[in-house]
Amino acid sequence: MKKKIVFDCLGGDHGLPAMLAGAVTALQKNADLQMVLVGDAEVIKPAVAPFGDRVEVIDTKTNIEMDEHPTQAIRNKPHSSLVLGLEQLKNREDCGAFLSAGSTGAVLTGGFMKVGRIEGVSRPAMCPNLPTAVDDKTFMLIDCGANMDCTPTNLVHFAIMANEYQKARGIDNPRVALLNVGTEAAKGNEVVKQTHELLTKLHDKKLLNFVGNIEADQVFKAEADIVVTDGFWGNVLLKSIEGTVKFVFKAVKNIMTQTLWTKIGALLIGGKLKAFKRAKMDAQVASIFIGLKKPVIKMHGNADSGIVTAAIEYAMSVANLRLDERITKALNKAEPVLTGKNA
Amino acid sequence: MKKKIVFDCLGGDHGLPAMLAGAVTALQKNADLQMVLVGDAEVIKPAVAPFGDRVEVIDTKTNIEMDEHPTQAIRNKPHSSLVLGLEQLKNREDCGAFLSAGSTGAVLTGGFMKVGRIEGVSRPAMCPNLPTAVDDKTFMLIDCGANMDCTPTNLVHFAIMANEYQKARGIDNPRVALLNVGTEAAKGNEVVKQTHELLTKLHDKKLLNFVGNIEADQVFKAEADIVVTDGFWGNVLLKSIEGTVKFVFKAVKNIMTQTLWTKIGALLIGGKLKAFKRAKMDAQVASIFIGLKKPVIKMHGNADSGIVTAAIEYAMSVANLRLDERITKALNKAEPVLTGKNA
Numbered sequence: 026m027k028k029k030i031v032f033d034c035l036g037g038d039h040g041l042p043a044m045l046a047g048a049v050t051a052l053q054k055n056a057d058l059q060m061v062l063v064g065d066a067e068v069i070k071p072a073v074a075p076f077g078d079r080v081e082v083i084d085t086k087t088n089i090e091m092d093e094h095p096t097q098a099i100r101n102k103p104h105s106s107l108v109l110g111l112e113q114l115k116n117r118e119d120c121g122a123f124l125s126a127g128s129t130g131a132v133l134t135g136g137f138m139k140v141g142r143i144e145g146v147s148r149p150a151m152c153p154n155l156p157t158a159v160d161d162k163t164f165m166l167i168d169c170g171a172n173m174d175c176t177p178t179n180l181v182h183f184a185i186m187a188n189e190y191q192k193a194r195g196i197d198n199p200r201v202a203l204l205n206v207g208t209e210a211a212k213g214n215e216v217v218k219q220t221h222e223l224l225t226k227l228h229d230k231k232l233l234n235f236v237g238n239i240e241a242d243q244v245f246k247a248e249a250d251i252v253v254t255d256g257f258w259g260n261v262l263l264k265s266i267e268g269t270v271k272f273v274f275k276a277v278k279n280i281m282t283q284t285l286w287t288k289i290g291a292l293l294i295g296g297k298l299k300a301f302k303r304a305k306m307d308a309q310v311a312s313i314f315i316g317l318k319k320p321v322i323k324m325h326g327n328a329d330s331g332i333v334t335a336a337i338e339y340a341m342s343v344a345n346l347r348l349d350e351r352i353t354k355a356l357n358k359a360e361p362v363l364t365g366k367n368a
Numbered sequence: 369m370k371k372k373i374v375f376d377c378l379g380g381d382h383g384l385p386a387m388l389a390g391a392v393t394a395l396q397k398n399a400d401l402q403m404v405l406v407g408d409a410e411v412i413k414p415a416v417a418p419f420g421d422r423v424e425v426i427d428t429k430t431n432i433e434m435d436e437h438p439t440q441a442i443r444n445k446p447h448s449s450l451v452l453g454l455e456q457l458k459n460r461e462d463c464g465a466f467l468s469a470g471s472t473g474a475v476l477t478g479g480f481m482k483v484g485r486i487e488g489v490s491r492p493a494m495c496p497n498l499p500t501a502v503d504d505k506t507f508m509l510i511d512c513g514a515n516m517d518c519t520p521t522n523l524v525h526f527a528i529m530a531n532e533y534q535k536a537r538g539i540d541n542p543r544v545a546l547l548n549v550g551t552e553a554a555k556g557n558e559v560v561k562q563t564h565e566l567l568t569k570l571h572d573k574k575l576l577n578f579v580g581n582i583e584a585d586q587v588f589k590a591e592a593d594i595v596v597t598d599g600f601w602g603n604v605l606l607k608s609i610e611g612t613v614k615f616v617f618k619a620v621k622n623i624m625t626q627t628l629w630t631k632i633g634a635l636l637i638g639g640k641l642k643a644f645k646r647a648k649m650d651a652q653v654a655s656i657f658i659g660l661k662k663p664v665i666k667m668h669g670n671a672d673s674g675i676v677t678a679a680i681e682y683a684m685s686v687a688n689l690r691l692d693e694r695i696t697k698a699l700n701k702a703e704p705v706l707t708g709k710n711a
Contacts, residue, residue, distance in 0.1 A: 158615055170549055173557040206513055206603040214516040214600045241604045242611025257557045258601040260549040261584045265605050268585025269612035272501055277620055280640045291637070297623045 027057050028121020028344040029081075030337055031113045034064030035088040035106040036127025038327045041065060044126065045072050047333020052076045054334070058341060061120060063110040083109050088127065091326065095130035099138060107131055111139040114319050121344025124311070124336055126324040133171055136314050136321035143349045145356035148172050149316030150183050150256070151323065152190070155266065157247035164244060165191060165251045169312065170260035177219040178363065180253055184224060185359055186315045187251040188233045189351040194342065202239035202249035204258065212238060216255065223363055224253075230362050232355070241265075274302060311336035318349050370400050371464025371687040372424075373680055374456045377407030378431035378449040379470025381670045384408060387469065388415050390676020395419045397677070401684060404456050404463060406449040426452050431470065434669065438473035442481060450474055454482040457662050464687025467654070467679055469667040476514055479657050479664035486692045488699035491515050492659030493526045493599070494666065495533070498609065502590035508534060509587075509595050512655065513603035520562040521706065523596055527567060528702055529658045530594040531576045532694040537685065545582035545592035547601065555581060559598065566706055567596075573705050575698070584608075617645060654679035661692050 034044040041064055049072060052058055059079045062069050066084035073080040087105040089098045099108055107127055114123040123140075125132050133151070142149060150168035157164060167183045168175070175183075184201050191199035203221055205213045210221050221238065228235035239249050241262055254262065277298070281291030311332075314321045320343045324336045377387040384407055392415060395401055402422045405412050409427035416423040430448040432441045442451055450470055457466040466483075468475050476494070485492060493511035500507060510526045511518070518526075527544050534542035546564055548556045553564050564581070571578035582592050584605055597605065620641070624634030654675075657664045663686045667679045 158618060173549075204604065206516075206600055206607075214598075217600070241607035242614070244608075245611060245615040255557075257549055257560070258604045261547065261601045261604050262608050264549075264584035265587075265608040266612050268583075268588060269609050270616055271585070272588040273613055273616040273620075275501060276644060277616075277641065280644055281637055283640065294624055294634070294637070297626065298620065301619060301623055 026119070027059065027341070029059045029061050029117075029119055030340045030344060031061040031110045031120050031123045032063065032337065033106040033110040033123070033125035033127055034062050034069065035085070036125040036132075036326075037324065038126075039329060041068055043328075043330050044333055045069060046330035047328075048337060049073065049076075050330060050334040051337040052079060055338065055341065058337070060337075061110075061113050063106040063113070083113065085109055089131045091128045093128065093131070095128065095134040096138075098128075098131055099135050107135050108139065111135050111321070114321070115140050120319075122320040122322060122340040124322045124324065124340050126326055126328045126333070129170075129323055129326075132321065132323045133314055136317050140317045140319055140321060143316055143318055143352050145353055145360075146186065146316040147182050148175070148179050149314050150186065151312045152183075152187055152315050153263070153312035155244070155263070158245045159247035162247040164247065164249055166244075166259055166263060167251065167253060167315070168256040168259050169254075169263045170256050171314065172256035174257075175216065175255040177216055177223055180216070180220040180255065181223045181227070181359070181363060182316075182356065184227075184233060184235075184251065184253045185355050186348075186352050187253070189355050190313070190315060190343075190346075190348060191250050193346045193348060193351060196250055198234045199250035200236045200248065201233050201251045201253060202236050204244075204252050204254040204262065205238035205240065207240065208238050210238070220253070226362050227359055232359055232362065270302070274298070311339050313343060315348070316352070320344065320346075320348065369462075370402065370684070372402045372404050372460075372462055373683045373687060374404040374453045374463050374466045375406065375680065376449040376453040376466070376468035376470055377405050377412065378428070379468040379475075379669075380667065381469075382672060384411055386671075386673050387676055388412060389673035390671075391680060392416065392419075393673060393677045394680040395422060398681065398684065401680070403680075404453075406453040406456070426456065428452055432474045434471045436471065436474070438471065438477040439481075441471075441474055442478050450478050451482065454478050454664070457664070458483050463662075465663040465665060465683040467665045467667065467683050469669055469671045469676070472513075472666055472669075475664065475666045476657055479660050483660045483662055483664060486659055486661055486695050488696055488703075489529065489659040490525050491518070491522050492657050493529065494655045495526075495530055495658050496606070496655035498587070498606070500590035501588045505590040507587060507590070507592055507595055509597065509602055509606060510658070511597065511599040511602050512606045513599050514657070515599035517600075518559065518598040520559055520566055523559070523563040523598065524566045524570070524702070524706060525659075525699065527570075527576060527578075527594065527596045528698050529691075529695050530596070532698050533656070533658060533686075533689075533691060534593050536689045536691060536694060539593055541577045542593040543579045543591065544576050544594045544596060545579050547587075547595050547597040547605065548581035548583065550583065551581050553581070563596070569705050570702055575702055575705065613645070617641070654682050656686060658691070659695070663687065663689075663691065 063083040151171045152167035154163040224235040406426040494514045495510035497506040567578040
């Protein structure tokens with residue numbers, strides 16, 4: 026019996042109508058999808074009527090806004106769609122994942138407070154899948170912004186969690202790389218150098234497939250399935266990729282409209298470029314906050330209904346994985362290697 | 369009397385012929401340019417004969433290779449083009465800047481050892497100029513990879529040095545931004561938070577124009593003239609921009625060659641795209657290792673002769689600036705503010 030997807034329909038820049046449209050499309054496409062939708066029941070119920078029992082609705086009009094202080098908002102708004110949704114995920118055996126496009130701080134804090142960490146995990150992490158130059162191949166960037174001032178142990182836990190996740194998704198012996206400023210083992214700052222040593226130890230014990238350092242200009246080559254990084258520079262990498270893609274596309278568009286001749290060329294190419302951008306750059310539809318007892322998934326705040334549908338399907342792919350058991354087991358195996366006992 | 373540019377002609381992937389071609393072009397274009405060329409005199413002299421007294425040649429065939437350990441290479445090869453060139457810069461009043469496309473580690477180490485730091489500078493930094501979406505506007509990224517594990521003081525010194533440099537180049541009241549993961553002052557890791565406080569203090573004393581945090585996807589908006597960062601995540605940003613530009617251009621090219629129609633479009637646009645890429649992306653021709661008593665400038669290892677010519681002209685623009693005096697003065701003014709005495 027497939028687990029249900031809990032969805033906070035009030036989060037995100039575009040609000041309930043767009044979230045609802047995305048959910049309805051997902052329900053239409055996937056006959057085995059069952060959902061718990063949290064939001065204004067008066068609006069939601071008529072929209073999901075055709076799907077009968079497949080959709081439960083939890084009624085609330087309260088949203089946690091982007092500018093609210095996360096911890097305070099969670100305490101002061103126990104009937105917000107975020108809090109109610111997370112509680113559904115925590116308390117119900119039949120619910121497998123939670124999804125929201127709302128305030129990242131509130132989603133992460135709420136996930137931490139309400140759902141709780143998998144035993145043994147030092148810090149949960151945000152881990153989006155980013156595109157590469159090789160069709161259909163993505164790499165998981167972990168952590169991309171949830172954790173500042175990570176220790177080597179935190180980084181190694183990121184590697185282990187992502188490794189279990191990628192294996193559970195069917196990737197055989199995922200290649201784990203460490204984001205660094207050069208390829209040699211001795212490169213980087215203190216945290217990264219120590220992390221390199223620890224990952225090498227795990228590799229020697231065949232506990233994961235560490236392929237060494239990777240530099241920020243090499244991540245598109247699909248030579249790693251997982252790129253491990255502190256949340257600060259992971260966020261720099263993530264935002265830099267996003268910003269540079271926009272920058273180059275805008276420039277290409279400008280060039281294409283400069284003269285009549287290039288305008289004609291632009292007409293011929295424009296559609297394909299748009300499709301490419303959508304497929305590649307928006308592939309990063311959502312990120313699982315990995316390390317919590319059950320999957321909490323965050324979408325971009327400006328997700329439109331197409332992104333929502335893709336994110337719900339992504340949630341479906343992780344809702345039944347029992348990541349908590351896999352991760353606890355992997356952390357236990359790694360512990361003696363990392364602490365040096367019975368190394 | 370304009371200062372001479374000292375040029376290590378043996379460094380770089382393409383070797384002496386390309387370096388020489390770039391130098392000759394620069395000499396041809398700039399009637400007031402005088403150079404000291406360090407390399408194989410037998411090859412260089414006939415090439416620069418037309419420029420008579422404007423060119424001195426220091427003879428050597430010895431190069432420091434990319435894979436040599438920098439400190440050892442500098443000690444073991446006192447007659448390498450790098451070491452001889454740096455000594456020319458250090459010892460001669462009439463020499464204003466040194467330029468090389470050789471091993472970055474060797475150039476930085478050699479600069480540090482031979483030329484020495486400006487008084488008061490904690491760590492010299494690499495600071496390339498990167499393009500923005502606004503024509504002709506660039507931003508200086510400091511540090512982009514020379515310094516790991518920077519303290520808040522190091523970062524503030526980067527800001528002060530870059531500020532003096534940009535002012536000397538004619539930018540009025542340069543806007544200094546701090547690379548961070550969010551806009552709020554409380555964002556980021558410990559080092560960045562403390563740096564934010566110190567930069568704010570300097571701003572309040574009108575010692576520089578601190579415009580706050582900047583995120584990695586905003587750097588192209590030309591809203592900052594200087595972006596301050598630790599060398600680790602600065603290097604992530606730099607390489608990420610380079611890698612993403614290549615990735616997107618390659619994808620655009622692939623799309624353009626997919627069908628006959630788009631091939632036609634490609635013909636019309638291709639030339640302009642190439643020109644754009646050259647102008648914008650290769651604008652980052654060279655980086656000054658700022659904080660040394662005299663400018664030491666590093667070009668990309670794969671610089672072709674066009675890049676070399678541009679880099680020589682860049683060297684000319686800094687060779688007469690007396691950055692050492694400006695920086696020492698600025699650091700002295702900042703000192704009481706940073707240490708809290710007479711704040």
